[in-house]
Structures are given as C-alpha cells and as structure tokens.
Amino acid sequence: MRLSITAIFSAALLLGAASSNPAGAAAGKDVFEAKGCGGCHYTEGPAREKTIDDQLAKKGPELWYAGSKFQKDWLGKWLADPKPIRPMKFNNLMQENTGGHPKLAGGDVAAVTDFLMGLTSTEVAAGKVKPKKNPKGRQIFTKKMPCSGCHQYLGRKKKLSGGRSGPSLVEAGLRLNPDWILAYLQKPKVFKPVKMMPVFAGLLSDKDMLNVARYVANFKPKKKK
C-alpha cells in the first residue's frame, strides 16, 4: 500500500514538474496574441535591446525567458489577479505604479501560464540555488553592494525597507526561480543587456552571487508551525 501511494505521489510530482503542456501552451499563445499582450511584452529571444532608447521604447518586461524566471504557481495567481510588482511604473521614475495590468479569467489563466512557462532559456542551470537563510548574502544585499538601495524587501521585524526604482523583492522567493536569480546576476547581458541595475558580474565573486541568490530566494512568508 505504502509503495503504491509513493508511486502515485511520484507520478504526480513528475507530472507537476513537467511544466510544458503543449496543448495548453498552444491555446495560451492564441490567448496571448488575441489579447494583444505582445504589444507590451515580447516573447521571442534572444534579448533585442542594444541601447538605452531600445530599453525605454519597451512598454513592459520581456517574457522570452518567463518559464525560467517565474514560479508556475505564482504566475497563474498573478495573471488572474495582477498586483503591482514595481513601486514605480515601468521605465518611469516619476509616476507611481498604481496597477491596472489586464486580468485573465477562467481557462485563459492556465493556458497563458502554460504558454509562458514553456518559454525558457538554456542559460539558466537548474538545481544550483537552494533558498536558505544566508548572512553573507544579507550582508551583500543590504551593505556591501546594496541591492536594497533600489529594491524593496521585508527587513527586520518585517518592516518594508529598500528603494523604489527596481522591482520589489518582497516575497521574491514565491515569484522567482532561485536558479534564475543566480543566472541573472552572473549573465546580465543575456537577460537584460540594457538596464538601470549595475552589472555586478566581475565585481562580486560567483560564490557571493550564489549567496545573494540564496538570500533573495528565501524571501517568502514563514510556514506556520
């Protein structure tokens, strides 16, 4: 009995792990196109931006590596009920981001989630980053190369801290794939060749970038005991 439960559980896990659902992804692509999402988000890599003007011409983030960047559960929930991730509007330092991203409903949510989760980058190595408490990562994040200058996060006693020009990292551990965080730090030109964030590759060691990735990937609500 125990064996069969284990087998069923393993099969379910395997099915869950296979994020691509070709039929759903194809339907999701149709929805994505029909709703005009491509007007703000491009979905075919590699990155196209070469100049500041290229970056400023974009109306929303590129999604060609969405399946490597996001966590599937989070993405589905966000598409159904999008809340602002950035305190300021995209490519804008003057206007607050008050939300208003279009919502998806019904079967469109799962279909578009499948489509986006199928958009992956081979530059993200799987299984490198385990989220965990990381004092060294925290020290870099808040002091040595203060990511906190531009990104919000929950500091001591859950106080909302940090700057507002970058995407918020509050609960980033639910939103982002830990391995993508590391790949993004190590290979900035692959994902965002022109961006407001400084390039840290070459300034931080690979080990320090791993520490930061572990620390940020651990930004999630504590499990209730």
Place this chain on the structure above:
Amino acid sequence: MKQPSMNERGLKEVLAIVVFTVLVALFSAAPAFASDPEKVFKFYCAQCHGLTGKGDGPNVTKDFPVSPRNFTNAKEMDKLSDADLKNVILDGGPSVSKSPMMPPWSKTLTAEQVDGLVKHLRGICKCKGKQG
C-alpha cells in the same frame, strides 16, 4: 514695378526649401548629441540622484541610509576634481570613503559614458571642480 520671372520665383522656392531643410537638420541633430550624457544620467543615476540631480530620486525614502549627492550644490561639487567624480562613478562610494549605497558602475558604463557623465555633472553644478 517689375514682377519676378518664373525662373527667379522657382529659384527662391528651391532656396527656401534648402534653407528650411538645413535648419530642421541642425535643430534636430544638435539635441541628440547634446542630450546623450543627459540620457545616460537620467537612465542610471536619476533613480537616486533625481532627474535634475538634486539628490531626490525615487529611491530616496525617509529610510534611505544616506543623502545622495546634490549635484546642484556648487560649493560641495567644487571640492571634487573630475578625477574624483570619475573614480566614484567607476568604483562606487567606498573608493572615496563614502557610502556603498553608491554602487560601482565600472562593469556597466563605457569609458565614453563616464566621461560624458562627468561633463554633465559639471553642467548641473555650473562649477569646474578642484583643479590639479
């Protein structure tokens, strides 16, 4: 009174078009060159230093641990040489015993962009900085 001939009128029209085209080209090209360092400043620096360089970018909340430099303060900016400005842009605040909240941009900006930024900052402060 003698009326201009068709040839004279045609020549004047052609001249007017040429002058207009040259003026349009001059006025549209000049800001593109002049604004490039400004564009770099607004893209990278303004998030902390503000779009006009007063140190009031959107990252500067009441919890921000330091006050980003106000580039319009000529008295303070005059204490720094162009080489000081270049160093702090490239290697961050700690390179001049200032806060690490100013990150190093050496892996982000080109040498040309850094030189352009230094000139742009001098334009904002309307000061020449420490000489020698």
